[in-house]
Amino acid sequence: MRLVPKIHDLYVGRTVLLMVVGVWAVMLGLDLTLGFADEFNRVGKGNYGVLQAITYMVYTVPRRLYQLFPYAAVIGALMALGNLAASSELTALRALGLSRRRLGLSVAAAIALLTALMVISGETLGPWGERAADALRASKTSKDMIVARYSGVWAREGEFIINAQGGQEKDDGKRSWVELQDLRLFEFAPNGQLKTITHAKTGVHTGDGWDLSQVTKTTFADRSIKEDKLPSMHWVSKLDATSLGADIDRPRYLSAQQLKAGMEYRERNKLKASDFEEFYWGRWFYPINILALCLAAIPFAFGTLRSGGLGKRLFIGIVFGLAFFLLQSTFVEFAKVYKLDLRVGYAVPTVVMLLFAYILFRRKSG
Numbered sequence: 001m002r003l004v005p006k007i008h009d010l011y012v013g014r015t016v017l018l019m020v021v022g023v024w025a026v027m028l029g030l031d032l033t034l035g036f037a038d039e040f041n042r043v044g045k046g047n048y049g050v051l052q053a054i055t056y057m058v059y060t061v062p063r064r065l066y067q068l069f070p071y072a073a074v075i076g077a078l079m080a081l082g083n084l085a086a087s088s089e090l091t092a093l094r095a096l097g098l099s100r101r102r103l104g105l106s107v108a109a110a111i112a113l114l115t116a117l118m119v120i121s122g123e124t125l126g127p128w129g130e131r132a133a134d135a136l137r138a139s140k141t142s143k144d145m146i147v148a149r150y151s152g153v154w155a156r157e158g159e160f161i162i163n164a165q166g167g168q169e170k171d172d173g174k175r176s177w178v179e180l181q182d183l184r185l186f187e188f189a190p191n192g193q194l195k196t197i198t199h200a201k202t203g204v205h206t207g208d209g210w211d212l213s214q215v216t217k218t219t220f221a222d223r224s225i226k227e228d229k230l231p232s233m234h235w236v237s238k239l240d241a242t243s244l245g246a247d248i249d250r251p252r253y254l255s256a257q258q259l260k261a262g263m264e265y266r267e268r269n270k271l272k273a274s275d276f277e278e279f280y281w282g283r284w285f286y287p288i289n290i291l292a293l294c295l296a297a298i299p300f301a302f303g304t305l306r307s308g309g310l311g312k313r314l315f316i317g318i319v320f321g322l323a324f325f326l327l328q329s330t331f332v333e334f335a336k337v338y339k340l341d342l343r344v345g346y347a348v349p350t351v352v353m354l355l356f357a358y359i360l361f362r363r364k365s366g
Helices: 003-042 050-059 061-086 089-095 100-123 125-141 241-246 256-268 274-302 310-337 342-364
Strands: 145-147 153-157 160-171 176-188 194-206 209-220 225-236
Touching (some): 050 061, 061 274, 089 100, 100 125, 100 342, 274 310, 310 342
Antiparallel strands (some): 153 160, 160 176, 194 209
16 A cells, blocks of 8 residues: 555656656757857857857856756646646545645655756856856957956956956946956066056946046056056957956856855955855755745645646746745845845745745645
8 A cells, every 4th residue: 555655656756857857948948049149149259150159058058957947847846737637637646545745745856856956066067067168258259368266357468467356247228338346457568567557446348448437556667656546547458348247257157165265265355255145045045945936836736727727837837936036036135235144035035935835735735
């Protein structure tokens, strides 16, 4: 008698696994298509061709799988259970003595297996693939650029060496631009002697260079040092702004170990580490979030999804996923603004979702 529930557990788990993988594959295909369309815009810059763009996309597959999995898990689980409910298979399983709680645990076990694989990939293949992709793009689009893991980006143009500790691409709906933070320009004479050091809080890319703000320029003479403070200045440069903005300081693509090392590095050097801290704790809450989300969605399969079609299940899954992660992002930003522990920002939505799942199971279990 004990063998029957185990067989049905495997049946439910396999059904969920196949549906999640199918949804996952479709989402990955769409994401790769959109990503390649964007990457194709870089083709022709330097030695960056179509083959390099395709290789770049292949390197980013582990990271894309990691990011898409939470949505694929909840949508796939709901669609699988919805199909079982619509065909009365869940009713038959209940008649054989399997409780709704037991069925929910079968689904959770299947999702936990894929989640464990994603956690391992997120700490190994994902960061490796991103480093390989960044190195490929940087080497083919700009021969004078080096990306350092924790100290930002280093690039050379003529007698200048540039270092920026942070950067991002911005868009106001009408135009997009690259902005670098904590920017330093080291100017050298032909004989290798340091001539000037220019430090700027921000640098915004324009057509022929960079507009620097809150500038401190230090000039080294033979027997003296001169320091000038300027509200702004313009630096003429032909450095590829897109590559600089894309390949700098992307903590979301680092492993937990690298994020922790990055946090320690920035704390030692009195630099802002909140972005590293945010994604560091996000890695720890990643598996908890997925299981909480799926457990909260499972009870719907025993009621509202039975009479609903594919569109209804898909809609509920998307709403669940988007609402949860939007709520969590809001709480994390709230914690950052008010200087609270980021673990609180991550934990509150997760606890709410687990309580929601518990209440639904208590009401619908039998």
